[in-house]
Amino acid sequence: MNIKALFAVLFIGIILFWAVEDMPAFGDPEAPATQYTGELYVRSVLPDIGIENIVTAILASYRGFDTLGEVVVIFTAGISVVLLLRRGERL
Amino acid sequence: MKENVVIRTISRFLVPFIQVYALYVIVHGALGAGGGFQGGVVFAASFILMIIAFDLPYVRQRFNYKWIVICSVLGVTIYATIGLLCLIPSGNYLEYGAIEAALGIPHLHGYLIDAVEVGIGITVMAAMTSIIYDISNKGGESS
Numbered sequence: 001m002n003i004k005a006l007f008a009v010l011f012i013g014i015i016l017f018w019a020v021e022d023m024p025a026f027g028d029p030e031a032p033a034t035q036y037t038g039e040l041y042v043r044s045v046l047p048d049i050g051i052e053n054i055v056t057a058i059l060a061s062y063r064g065f066d067t068l069g070e071v072v073v074i075f076t077a078g079i080s081v082v083l084l085l086r087r088g089e090r091l
Numbered sequence: 092m093k094e095n096v097v098i099r100t101i102s103r104f105l106v107p108f109i110q111v112y113a114l115y116v117i118v119h120g121a122l123g124a125g126g127g128f129q130g131g132v133v134f135a136a137s138f139i140l141m142i143i144a145f146d147l148p149y150v151r152q153r154f155n156y157k158w159i160v161i162c163s164v165l166g167v168t169i170y171a172t173i174g175l176l177c178l179i180p181s182g183n184y185l186e187y188g189a190i191e192a193a194l195g196i197p198h199l200h201g202y203l204i205d206a207v208e209v210g211i212g213i214t215v216m217a218a219m220t221s222i223i224y225d226i227s228n229k230g231g232e233s234s
Contacts, residue, residue, distance in 0.1 A: 048188070051121040051201040059126065060204045064185035067207075068170055070128075071214050075167050078218030085225040 094144050102144035109137040117212040121201045127211025134212065135219030147227055159221045166214030170207050 024031035045057045059067055117130030141150045174185040182189020191199040 049200050049204075050198055051204060053121055053123060056120050056126055056204060056208075060120075060207050061185075061187060061200070064174070064187075064207070067211070068174065068185065071167055071170055071211050074218050075163055075214055078163055078221045081222045081225055085228075 098144050102140050106137045106141060109140065110134060113137065113212075113216075117208055118205060120208040121204050127208035128215055130208070131212040131215025132219060134216040135223065138220045139223055142223060142227055147224065151224065154220065156221075156224070159217045159224070162213050163217035163221065166210040166212070166217065169210030169213070173203055173207055173210070 024033075028034070041054055041058060041062075045054045046052070049057045049061050051057055113130045113134035113136075115130075116125040116133055117127055118125075120126040120130070138150060138154065173187075177184060177186045177189050180189045180193030187200045187203040190203065191197075
């Protein structure tokens with residue numbers, strides 16, 4: 001049983017280490033993740049929005065509706081915990 | 092159940108600094124690392140420290156359930172209201188650039204993003220504090 005588990009773990013681990021070689025290097029400008037939309041955002045955040053932080057610009061302005069949904073999810077989670085754990089009391 | 096006097100004094104000393112740091116993280120969201128989610132969680136951490144050092148009813152006297160509900164609704168309302176304000180100069184929902192173009196104030200887009208982050212921070216702070224209140228409430232005397 002344990003031998004089989006160890007074998008499975010080693011097998012999957014070797015496959016993962018084998019796949020790491022094909023990953024792009026850290027900070028590689030030729031990597032696919034930095035080539036298309038990433039470069040577009042880096043170029044257009046400052047003229048479009050005028051703030052320096054690209055992450056906040058994407059989070060709050062380009063993906064503003066998504067972030068509104070996240071806030072509503074957190075609000076719903078808080079209300080759900082109140083309804084489940086504080087049963088029968090007034091809010 | 093109160094903790095040792097050293098713990099109480101040190102945490103009473105630290106809580107304002109944690110809260111000022113949380114406000115800094117929220118307001119600094121448009122310029123550097125930070126944002127509403129992180130700042131709200133840091134602000135809730137100050138209440139968690141108070142609950143650990145003092146007891147739960149002591150903290151609930153200062154920030155009770157009514158204010159938690161008000162704050163958690165208020166944050167979502169700030170966000171949605173700023174989104175709706177963008178409809179007035181015939182922009183899309185949450186299109187802050189329409190307000191900036193209509194009023195002609197420079198950098199207004201960044202300020203609106205800051206206001207939205209404040210709304211996110213208020214909601215996250217209230218939700219986290221509410222969850223902590225409920226899971227640390229053991230029932231029993233006056234809690």
